[in-house]
Amino acid sequence: MFPDLKVLPRPEPESAAQEAHDAWQQEYEQWQRLRCGCGRGYFCREHGTWISGPEVGSEVAVTWEQQQRGSCPEYHYRGYENIPTYVGQRDGLSPENPKA
Known part of the structure; x- marks a missing residue:
């Protein structure tokens, strides 16, 4: 889906855990602006989970x-x-390659 992505999107840790949050922030800079073809889909900060363009377009998501x-x-x-597709997409798995 995003061949140049070097880290997996993941949830934002609590800012009180400064070292973990600093490491996350560096990773976040690599994936924060990734978008789908329509330009609206993105990975959320809170969960590191994909929000699709249609979810944004239909106001299911901000x-x-x-x-x-x-x-x-x-x-x-x-x-x-x-949600049958997200975890596999995030982890690089697919029905054709379930143990990638």
Whole structure:
């Protein structure tokens, strides 16, 4: 999906954990501006999870510029059991290559 990406998007740690947050911030700079083809999809800071362009377009999710803690779509707070593609995409797995 993003061949030049060197780190996996991941949730933002609490800022009180300064060392962990500093490391995350350096990683975040590599993926914060990634967008899908329509230009609206992005990885959220709070979860490091993909928010699709159609979710933004239909107002299920806020735009990248409007995101803040607590503004993600509801399913980000419920787990990913009903989201069949994200974990595999994030980890470089696919149905054709399940053990990448």
